[in-house]
Amino acid sequence: SLRGSWRLGNGNGSVVLRGEVPGCVHTALHRAGLIQDPYYRFNDVMYRWISLDNWTYSRTFRTPFDFRKWQKVNLVFEGVDTVAQILINNVTLGRTDNMFNRYGFDITSVIKEVNFIEVHFLSAISYAAEQNRCHKGYSIPPACPPPVQKGECHANFIRKEQCSFSWDWGPSFPTQGIWKDVRIEAYNHYHLIYFSLTPFFVKSTQKWRLEIEAIFDVVSSKPVVGLVTVNIPKLQTQQTFNVTLQPGEGSIVLLVNINKSFAVEAWWPNGHGKQTGYNMTTTFIMEAGYQIEKFSKAYFRTVELVQEPIHGSPGLSFYFRINDRPIFIKGSNWIPADSFQDRVTYDTLRLLLKSAADANMNALRVWGGGVYEQDEFYDICDEIGIMIWQDFMFACALYPTDQNYLDSVGAEVTHQVRRLKSHPSIILWSGNNENEAAIASNWFSIPYADRGVYIKDYVMLYVKNIREIVLAEDKSRPFVASSPTNGLESVKEGWVSQNPYDTHYGDTHFYDYSIDCWNWAAYPKTRFASEYGFQSWPSFSTIKKVSSTEDWSYTSNFSLHRQHHENGNDQMLQQIGYHFKLPQSTDPIKKFKDMIYLTQVMQAQCVKTETEFYRFSQSEIIKGEGHTMGALYWQLNDIWQGPSWASLEYGGKWKLLHYFAQNFFAPLLPVAYEDKGVLYIYGVSDLHVDHKLTLRVIVYTWSSLEPVCILSKGGVTVKAQSAVPIYKESINDFLERCQNCTRKSCVVTFCLMGEDGLQSPTNHHFLSSLKDAVGLKKTQLSASVSQQDDIYIFDLHTTAITPFVSLDVGSIKGRFSENGFLMTEKKKVVMFYPWEPTSIEELEESLTLTSLVDIV
Secondary structure, three states: OOOEEEEEEOOOOOOEEEEEEOOOHHHHHHHOOOOOOOOOOOHHHHOHHHHHOOOEEEEEEEOOOOHHHOOEEEEEEOOOEOOEEEEEOOEEEEEEOEOOOOEEEEOOOOOOOEEEEEEEEOOHHHHHHHHHHHOOOOOOOOOOOOHHHOOOOOHHHOEOOHHHEEEOOEEEOOOOEOOOOEEEEEEOOEEEEEEEEEEEEEOOOOEEEEEEEEEEEEOOOOOEEEEEEEEEHHHOEEEEEEEEEOOEEEEEEEEEEOOOOOOOOOEOOOOOOOEOOEEEEEEEEEOOOOEEEEEEEEOOOOEEEEOOEEOOEEEEOOEEEEOOEEEOEEEEEEOOOOOOHHHOOHHHHHHHHHHHHHOOOOEEEEOOOOOOOOHHHHHHHHHHOOEEEEEOOOEOOOOOOOHHHHHHHHHHHHHHHHHHOOOOOEEEEEOOEOHHHHHHOOOOOOOHHHHHHHHHHHHHHHHHHHHHHHHHHOOOOOEEOOEOOOOHHHHHOOOOOOOOOOOOOOOEEEOOOOOOOOOHHHOOOOOOEEEEOOOEOOOHHHHHOOOOHHHOOOOOHHHHHHOOOOOHHHHHHHHHHHHOOOOOOOOHHHHHHHHHHHHHHHHHHHHHHHHHHHHHOOOOEEOOEEOOOEEEEOOOOOOOOOOEOOOEOOOOOEOHHHHHHHHHOOOEEEEEEEEOOEEEEEEEEOOOOOEEEEEEEEEEEOOOOOEEEEEEEEEEEEOOOEEEEEEEEEHHHHHHHOOOOOOOOEEEEEEEEOHHHOEOOOEEEEOOOHHHOOOOOOOOOEEEEEEEOOEEEEEEEOOOOEEEEEEEOOOOOEEEOOOOEEEOOOEEEEEEEEOOOOOHHHHHHHOEEEOHHHOO
């Protein structure tokens, strides 16, 4: 391995330092104390010079073996970011231009006992500009990001993380560096490059079959023969095969039939069963003498994307069947966890993914403007049952299709599919993010006469190249060309449909910040909601780390600078204003903190309303629309500390939205909505069996902790994996029955309870905007903290009904069992699960309790 310390220098040699590999220039400069934290205040703009310079990594290394004994010696880069020339002992080995490719260089003839290796990088910004200049025939839009993003131009001309040139939630840091492993490999005869397993269930025989694919670099000039033995002890399955490897890139495919007498445990998504995997050993014993032993985990699961006619509705369904069971997809969208990939550790990934599972998610979409994630990301998803919708890395742009570009993309796609296809967590390949929509809705104002050129390019890239490769490399999971798309209907319309947002087909993305987000009727009754959301600000403790005192106001230069979405800060204010009073405090810092709190309350309540709408639409067709089978809100995580659509802040802290997600994605949930003066409650269930339950509806006035009226309705059947209406009553009758109630003075809470302790979260329904609520009192909220083993217990007391109670312990890492709740009882117990050691004293000192009545 050539990991470790390298020499790093800029173009004219004026800056020289040590640079870690894997790593990048920015983190090296920061580590050496030559720059501040790149995320601090306005540094994204101050440090543009770093990305505009051309940097070189170099080092000397001693060959740790007698290189004369080996037929082939290779220098392998798992990832180079991005445009570089690579030399060893002053001989140019080749160039790289794709961050997502693996590069191998034959160095058999140039390696010595002591070697000097150099990687000369070219600024990604200047390379992209140059590629654009050379593209003579016609322009490939968009040229540049909107000014509010403070980004760089022509990201679509370089095969690099697209959001590293800026996005509407993130900064522009077009990094340079050796971002993944680099090593020397020496071998004789043959060498294993890729190894994958794919399960298939053979319906005719009712047996599982594993397809094993092994791809070798065969050095010998004639075929190599030998034996391969596959052993899965737990399934009492062992098979031996005679194989022959052809010179060059030799590949073998083995079909292993699983012993039928053993009940194979399938891999299930979170909330639907276990994530069983079986240890498996594959031994290659070839004539050339030495053997290769490969240890892996075999998982068994099937996936189908079902697109078929629905009774009473035009169009087609769009849902996933896992192991023959339709699964409602609950989750979010994943973006890169940092602008500097070398800072994304296993622990970073584990924390974020575990937080997704803890919020009852079963899926994430790895969005196409970031990176194909590291192996550990998918390993964790396999282990905790998070299904992955995997985009290829193309987003919100049109792309060139000259031969060099297509060759590079072809190598990228082949490499990534081979690397990732063994993961049961990946359930779908998707060609790009929003590029079909970009052409269909003409985002880039392309004259109608020229449209054909761009459609032809689109089909060339995603269909004739990417799709062809995916279908050849992986027959075990579905492929869609874009998101949003109309699925089979888009295919029928020549891959670019009239309206990719059509609710009767495929998936939709939906954003509208001017609507009143509490009004469910504003949302599309779609087959599958793969993106939707609202922004909020991260908590004060998160912002504090990258700002100074003068920044702490909603209208400061910093607050404006950090907002990369046009009018984003104003849109949040507008949305808050629909239902809440805006803070008027004369203390500027309190006012800022109040604003942050309100943006989080607003975001949580908006996404809750929208997600509940998608969940209760899963079993019905109304005016030809419905059967919604997926809700992936935008977005799960953050790339830096700034306002965004995320529910997890940079560093992993849960926003109120994430606490709400725990409830709105709960396996069993009652959901209320109003339509034409009638209150409906649905029972939504992801459980595999029907349940007879009791619905408890409790109504409070804002001014008292004593319920005004309680309704218990027994014998309510909530059907397995569906959403059924379980209660309806006109609001007028409802208010009359609960005397002393008006829309403004009362609030409704409800939950589902069954035998054996089965219980849903308690949900609530507001009968009016909270800015109009009558009887809300200033309350005495207090908390005492105690400890039990590794968990801390917060005992809360209130003297009045308290909406949106938020517990915040600043920068102490951990999460609460619940947060942002409506407190309707004098006492409540909330747990705190720390992610690092803390103490009662620390927690007490850091605790801030906020509720809606504290905002003045």
